[in-house]
Amino acid sequence: MAEWCVEVKDIVILSSRQGSDWWLAYRDRYERIGRVTPVPGTATPQGDHCRVACEDREHAEWLAAHMVEHGGVPRSAVKARAVPTS
Numbered sequence: 001m002a003e004w005c006v007e008v009k010d011i012v013i014l015s016s017r018q019g020s021d022w023w024l025a026y027r028d029r030y031e032r033i034g035r036v037t038p039v040p041g042t043a044t045p046q047g048d049h050c051r052v053a054c055e056d057r058e059h060a061e062w063l064a065a066h067m068v069e070h071g072g073v074p075r076s077a078v079k080a081r082a083v084p085t086s
Contacts, residue, residue: 003053003083004060006067007039010047012077019073026071051083 013023027050030036035053042049054060060080067073 003085004057005051005054005081005083006060006064007079007081008036008050008052008067008073009077010050011044012047013073014047016074016077019067019071019077022071023067023073026067054080057082 008023008027010023013020027036030052036050037053038048038050052063054063057080064078064080067078068075
């Protein structure tokens with residue numbers, strides 16, 4: 001079984017400045033409740049690699065599209081994917 005998430009590359013968003021205000025506000029809000037988590041070992045001075053927890057595949061795909069269409073983040077910065085659980 002797998003859990004679904006949207007992987008977000010901070011560095012792509014922050015370096016392009018596309019959707020950075022939207023992403024930083026979203027990240028701040030949802031990191032507080034544990035829905036956004038940095039991937040361990042991926043932090044750099046330019047940004048993190050984060051995972052946004054999702055309910056299922058449809059939710060992950062919808063959220064990735066929403067981040068691009070509504071949030072204005074670059075398509076190359078987000079990806080819906082399954083994360084294996086043990």
